[in-house]
Amino acid sequence: MPQYPNLYATINDSQLLSEEFARREDEKDALSKLRAEFVIPTKGDLRNKRYGPKDKLLENGEGTSREDDDEESIYLCGNSLGLQPRRTREYVNRYLDTWASKGVFGHFKTLEGGHPPWLDLDDALKQQTARIVGALPSEVVVMETLTANLHLLMSSFYKPTPDRYKIIIEGKAFPSDHYAAQSQLEHYNIPSSALITIAPPSPDDPYLTTEHILSVISQHHASTALVLLPGIQFYSGQYLDIELITRHCHGLGITVGWDLAHAVGNVPLKLHDWNVDFAAWCNYKYMNGGPGVIGGLFVHDTHGKVEKPKVNGDVQHDNDTQLVYRPRLSGWWGSDKSSRFRMENKFVPIPGASGFQLSNPSALDMTSVLASLDVFSLTSMDALRARSLRLTAYLEERLLRYDNKPPPYKIITPANPAERGAQLSILLSPGLLDPVLEYIEDRGVVVDERKPNVLRVAPAPLYNSFWDIHRFITIFQAAVRKAVASQSTTVTPNGAART
Numbered sequence: 001m002p003q004y005p006n007l008y009a010t011i012n013d014s015q016l017l018s019e020e021f022a023r024r025e026d027e028k029d030a031l032s033k034l035r036a037e038f039v040i041p042t043k044g045d046l047r048n049k050r051y052g053p054k055d056k057l058l059e060n061g062e063g064t065s066r067e068d069d070d071e072e073s074i075y076l077c078g079n080s081l082g083l084q085p086r087r088t089r090e091y092v093n094r095y096l097d098t099w100a101s102k103g104v105f106g107h108f109k110t111l112e113g114g115h116p117p118w119l120d121l122d123d124a125l126k127q128q129t130a131r132i133v134g135a136l137p138s139e140v141v142v143m144e145t146l147t148a149n150l151h152l153l154m155s156s157f158y159k160p161t162p163d164r165y166k167i168i169i170e171g172k173a174f175p176s177d178h179y180a181a182q183s184q185l186e187h188y189n190i191p192s193s194a195l196i197t198i199a200p201p202s203p204d205d206p207y208l209t210t211e212h213i214l215s216v217i218s219q220h221h222a223s224t225a226l227v228l229l230p231g232i233q234f235y236s237g238q239y240l241d242i243e244l245i246t247r248h249c250h251g252l253g254i255t256v257g258w259d260l261a262h263a264v265g266n267v268p269l270k271l272h273d274w275n276v277d278f279a280a281w282c283n284y285k286y287m288n289g290g291p292g293v294i295g296g297l298f299v300h301d302t303h304g305k306v307e308k309p310k311v312n313g314d315v316q317h318d319n320d321t322q323l324v325y326r327p328r329l330s331g332w333w334g335s336d337k338s339s340r341f342r343m344e345n346k347f348v349p350i351p352g353a354s355g356f357q358l359s360n361p362s363a364l365d366m367t368s369v370l371a372s373l374d375v376f377s378l379t380s381m382d383a384l385r386a387r388s389l390r391l392t393a394y395l396e397e398r399l400l401r402y403d404n405k406p407p408p409y410k411i412i413t414p415a416n417p418a419e420r421g422a423q424l425s426i427l428l429s430p431g432l433l434d435p436v437l438e439y440i441e442d443r444g445v446v447v448d449e450r451k452p453n454v455l456r457v458a459p460a461p462l463y464n465s466f467w468d469i470h471r472f473i474t475i476f477q478a479a480v481r482k483a484v485a486s487q488s489t490t491v492t493p494n495g496a497a498r499t
């Protein structure tokens with residue numbers, strides 16, 4: 001096994017475990033200032049049973065009151081729902097004011113001090129989205145939601161034939177991806193045995209080696225139509241080698257699509273250069289667009305062309321001839337903007353990803369995504385990644401140091417920083433998850449649990465700090481010690497105390 005020396009491994013306990021060390025790491029990093037772009041809920045906010053900030057409730061004589069109520073919570077759950085950028089409220093208010101004051105004109109009129117007209121918002125979002133996923137602006141579009149987009153993309157890219165019809169996914173695929181692939185097979189009356197799953201070697205070790213992934217693809221290549229994989233696996237946090245796997249598939253004549261739910265806004269991507277056929281993602285995890293907000297998709301340049309037909313090599317300019325483009329399920333928003341409102345029933349796809357749009361997209365959603373993208377524009381994915389590597393290395397090193405003894409948990413995310421993003425998944429010894437969760441949640445820690453034994457902890461580089469991680473570790477390890485201690489005194493059914 002190759003070793004991956006941790007940046008913080010050589011620092012002694014008396015330094016590394018101190019709060020001061022975390023504070024200094026934050027001060028050294030220029031990107032730490034981006035935390036101020038976000039609303040960080042306080043512990044009191046989280047504890048209150050009614051919605052809204054705690055201050056408002058106390059004014060009304062409601063709500064609890066505990067000593068640490070005003071302390072910022074330790075929110076390490078951006079892999080599930082990113083925090084709210086401060087500017088989101090301002091942008092959304094501007095949207096509401098535009099709608100209130102202009103009605104339908106909000107669609108077309110450029111307004112002083114306003115956002116682009118709603119009709120052009122999708123174009124405004126493309127530029128910034130393209131930078132985040134490493135694409136040409138024409139290759140991306142903000143539309144629909146992730147699972148819907150996977151289906152739309154499969155309707156165009158999954159074309160089963162009697163020879164090639166299998167879909168390869170991974171064995172621990174996010175259920176929605178599994179259902180999407182399975183129902184595509186059902187849609188074509190193909191037996192479910194055509195769904196090939198790449199299984200991890202053991203339930204306790206979800207790591208998929210690249211060799212294993214490639215070998216399963218090779219084994220089924222002659223009958224496979226599509227490979228659909230996650231850029232970053234949601235459970236283990238493993239970052240797959242998108243470029244290499246894509247090249248391998250293409251060498252075997254297989255189309256490959258990527259679900260980037262956990263990769264977008266987390267690691268720098270180069271979808272264009274890696275020749276990815278298609279990809280889709282949501283904008284509510286590391287992208288901070290808001291719960292269930294409109295998603296995004298990528299269609300490589302080579303698949304987005306809209307051309308006049310050629311006869312014997314000559315381009316036909318006759319207006320009545322059918323344009324040549326990749327077939328897809330279509331709607332009016334994918335049709336040429338200049339003729340969209342003529343209602344002529346002639347679909348003229350916009351070249352590139354925008355031609356895959358169906359509906360008039362929610363301007364409210366796009367406004368929220370715009371706020372989030374404007375925060376990303378304050379930095380670059382490369383700079384964020386550099387910060388993220390340090391944050392996650394620090395989290396890892398702190399987790400590994402547990403009272404000078406082996407901890408009753410292990411990290412199941414790859415140790416190689418190149419094979420993971422921000423998230424570390426922690427597998428706890430049996431029976432610890434519930435008491436640990438209860439203890440840390442009571443103290444304002446927000447992480448994500450996967451029953452029976454896994455906690456996912458994701459320091460988001462835009463807003464999480466070394467101080468957050470220090471506070472997390474302090475509370476988490478206290479919780480683990482307490483849970484272990486109470487486990488060892490649990491009375492077994494036959495009355496004997498277990499030790």
Ligand SMILES: *Cc1c(COP(=O)(O)O)cnc(C)c1O
Binds near residue numbers: 145
């Ligand atoms: C979050 C996530 C989804 C969610 O899909 P929606 O359609 O947005 O509800 C799907 N797949 C993966 C891999 C995810 O991580």
